[in-house]
Amino acid sequence: MTLLSYAKAMNTALSDALAADPAVCVLGEDVGAGLAGLTLGLQQRFGAQRVVDTPLSEQAFTSAGVGAALAGMRPVIELQIPSLLFLVFEQLANQAHKLSLMTGGQARVPLTVVVPGSGSRSGWAGQHSDHPYSLFAHVGIKTLVPATPTDAYGLLSSAIRDDDPVVLFAPAGALGVREDVTAPLAPVPLGEARIHRRGSDVTVLAVGHLVHQALAVAEELADEVSVEVLDPRTLYPLDRAALAESLSRTGRLVVADDSNRFAGFAAEVLAITAEECRLLAPPRRVTRPDGAVLPFALGLDQALQPGADQLRDAVRAVLK
Amino acid sequence: MSLPHLADPAGRYRAMRLIRSFEELALQWVRSGLIVGGTHPYIGQEAVAVGVCAALDPADRLTSTHRGHGHVLAKGADPGRLLAELAGRVDGLNAGRGGSMHAADFSLGILGANGIVGAGAPIAVGAAWASQRLGDPRVVASFFGDGALNQGVLLEAFNLASIWRAPVLFVCENNGYATTLPAGAAVGGSACGRAEAFGIPAETVDGMDVEAVRAAADRAVARARAGGGPSFLECLTYRFEAHHTMERRFRLSYRTAEEVASWRARDPLASARAALPEADTIDTEVTQLLAQAATFAQESAVPDPSSAEDFLYASGLKPRSGAAL
Ligand SMILES: Cc1ncc(C[n+]2csc(CCOP(=O)(O)OP(=O)(O)O)c2C)c(N)n1
Numbered sequence: 001m002t003l004l005s006y007a008k009a010m011n012t013a014l015s016d017a018l019a020a021d022p023a024v025c026v027l028g029e030d031v032g033a034g035l036a037g038l039t040l041g042l043q044q045r046f047g048a049q050r051v052v053d054t055p056l057s058e059q060a061f062t063s064a065g066v067g068a069a070l071a072g073m074r075p076v077i078e079l080q081i082p083s084l085l086f087l088v089f090e091q092l093a094n095q096a097h098k099l100s101l102m103t104g105g106q107a108r109v110p111l112t113v114v115v116p117g118s119g120s121r122s123g124w125a126g127q128h129s130d131h132p133y134s135l136f137a138h139v140g141i142k143t144l145v146p147a148t149p150t151d152a153y154g155l156l157s158s159a160i161r162d163d164d165p166v167v168l169f170a171p172a173g174a175l176g177v178r179e180d181v182t183a184p185l186a187p188v189p190l191g192e193a194r195i196h197r198r199g200s201d202v203t204v205l206a207v208g209h210l211v212h213q214a215l216a217v218a219e220e221l222a223d224e225v226s227v228e229v230l231d232p233r234t235l236y237p238l239d240r241a242a243l244a245e246s247l248s249r250t251g252r253l254v255v256a257d258d259s260n261r262f263a264g265f266a267a268e269v270l271a272i273t274a275e276e277c278r279l280l281a282p283p284r285r286v287t288r289p290d291g292a293v294l295p296f297a298l299g300l301d302q303a304l305q306p307g308a309d310q311l312r313d314a315v316r317a318v319l320k
Numbered sequence: 321m322s323l324p325h326l327a328d329p330a331g332r333y334r335a336m337r338l339i340r341s342f343e344e345l346a347l348q349w350v351r352s353g354l355i356v357g358g359t360h361p362y363i364g365q366e367a368v369a370v371g372v373c374a375a376l377d378p379a380d381r382l383t384s385t386h387r388g389h390g391h392v393l394a395k396g397a398d399p400g401r402l403l404a405e406l407a408g409r410v411d412g413l414n415a416g417r418g419g420s421m422h423a424a425d426f427s428l429g430i431l432g433a434n435g436i437v438g439a440g441a442p443i444a445v446g447a448a449w450a451s452q453r454l455g456d457p458r459v460v461a462s463f464f465g466d467g468a469l470n471q472g473v474l475l476e477a478f479n480l481a482s483i484w485r486a487p488v489l490f491v492c493e494n495n496g497y498a499t500t501l502p503a504g505a506a507v508g509g510s511a512c513g514r515a516e517a518f519g520i521p522a523e524t525v526d527g528m529d530v531e532a533v534r535a536a537a538d539r540a541v542a543r544a545r546a547g548g549g550p551s552f553l554e555c556l557t558y559r560f561e562a563h564h565t566m567e568r569r570f571r572l573s574y575r576t577a578e579e580v581a582s583w584r585a586r587d588p589l590a591s592a593r594a595a596l597p598e599a600d601t602i603d604t605e606v607t608q609l610l611a612q613a614a615t616f617a618q619e620s621a622v623p624d625p626s627s628a629e630d631f632l633y634a635s636g637l638k639p640r641s642g643a644a645l
Pocket residue numbers: 386387435436437438464465466467468469471495497498499563
């Protein structure tokens with residue numbers, strides 16, 4: 001039995017992609033040393049021309065990734081901190097995402113941005129604990145949040161092959177997950193949800209590391225209620241068919257989403273459900289508070305994160 | 321092989337004449353409502369686009385600015401298709417999806433005008449780095465105004481280009497103003513000093529003299545192709561018209577009539593023309609070409625509203641519509 005770690009899965013995805021296609025390259029801070037674990041050993045294997053240590057110039061190297069993509073490469077950009085996405089929003093939202101339409105289909109921007117350790121890492125406070133996937137989904141950039149090592153491998157592999165810009169969030173809360181892998185690792189198509197656990201009473205749609213929390217809660221409540229755990233994996237484009245299918249069986253919905261409540265991802269899931277599905281009870285969502293900024297002290301940080309207690313309460317609430 | 325249509329003084333004059341007349345026509349079209357949304361006229365700065373592009377090969381690339389028509393035409397874009405783009409027609413360079421500020425022709429290496437000041441420079445660096453990596457000898461010219469010198473990302477781009485020895489030619493079109501703000505009041509130090517601080521060779525040239533611009537661009541492109549890395553050119557120039565076609569409405573006054581007149585007296589077309597016996601013939605040719613371009617653009621259809629989200633994703637993803645179910 002070999003246990004595959006989340007970081008190793010991403011490392012393998014990058015290494016396989018670099019080996020398969022000379023157009024793939026990796027750019028980021030400290031990627032040569034492999035500080036975040038994703039790129040360990042890749043510079044030794046593929047050279048400093050393909051696994052490129054960049055200076056601390058996120059805006060320029062993200063846009064350089066866009067330019068390189070326009071010139072025929074498939075760059076992968078690693079950002080060390082999720083909040084840096086705010087810094088490069090211009091380069092991603094305003095340039096990378098818009099180029100295909102604005103050029104009337106002349107431009108292809110096969111750029112992947114990976115953010116290992118997104119969300120709270122406990123004790124990293126306000127500027128290191130964001131999980132801004134809702135913003136990217138809102139803009140229309142393909143947005144991925146893998147929960148498991150095999151999905152991390154599969155989604156990253158597909159992102160690199162995709163002809164559009166993609167942002168992949170690897171939640172800090174999922175990085176410690178290890179998986180016993182028997183089948184060969186394989187690409188996971190973008191836009192396909194995954195049912196982690198079948199159930200008939202409630203659908204818990206959980207994002208990223210919250211999938212594991214949802215599975216634990218489902219197990220705990222197993223005598224009381226049959227919970228289905230649905231992981232969208234790709235937040236945008238969302239697998240609406242899988243959501244509708246699950247709800248057609250359970251008729252009840254709870255969303256567990258580690259982003260801010262107001263105008264966040266969970267809000268969109270609820271809106272879609274209201275428009276397109278029939279529910280037996282009002283849906284619930286467990287999120288960070290409106291406009292949250294995570295405080296430093298551990299207890300304060302945890303007080304703002306979607307927790308197992310809240311999820312349990314939400315599941316019971318929709319059963320009433 | 322440099323761009324054949326800019327290979328000699330007659331070709332360069334012709335290109336400048338084309339840009340000037342194109343821009344005059346575009347101004348008329350804005351006034352008559354054929355172009356909706358306005359444009360940023362390039363009139364007065366023609367020698368920069370033509371001088372720089374004269375140093376480029378057909379395979380070379382460029383990134384451009386909100387004031388991009390001159391760069392796009394100098395690189396060889398079809399004036400009829402550019403005009404159709406400004407008028408939002410299906411035969412436009414971008415199928416009517418980009419308009420003036422996003423005009424692009426990838427088949428000619430024109431990676432696009434850009435509505436965000438300074439944004440093209442790091443894209444140019446990335447494209448240049450990619451060709452270097454892929455072992456193809458292309459260079460990239462990146463145009464920007466003096467206003468872009470105050471965008472942090474531009475300075476980051478200088479640094480990346482320098483450490484990567486990327487084959488880029490940074491071209492600062494210093495027309496003295498960022499909208500109404502004089503460069504003298506906005507740029508601490510000097511334009512060239514900023515590039516030099518990153519180890520990039522820099523020179524200032526007379527941007528009203530196409531041959532002077534070309535000579536400097538030739539040196540820079542030769543250096544880039546030989547693996548010598550980026551260069552910076554500051555071209556001193558002037559826009560004869562308003563910042564954009566809406567300016568008139570606001571009755572702004574930030575330049576004196578004397579200042580405008582003194583620069584107009586140095587019209588780059590006048591000096592290029594003086595040395596050319598065949599200038600009249602060229603003017604007539606350009607007039608005819610633009611008449612054809614205008615007909616082409618006017619006859620091109622407006623895009624079908626049901627296609628408004630076509631091209632949103634290169635992968636072909638079709639998102640939900642915004643309307644009720
Ligand atoms: C980053 C950014 N800030 C502001 C604007 C609005 N804007 C458009 S053009 C312009 C002036 C640009 O001046 P300069 O770079 O000197 O170019 P010029 O217009 O003189 O050709 C401004 C402020 C913008 N498009 N992008």
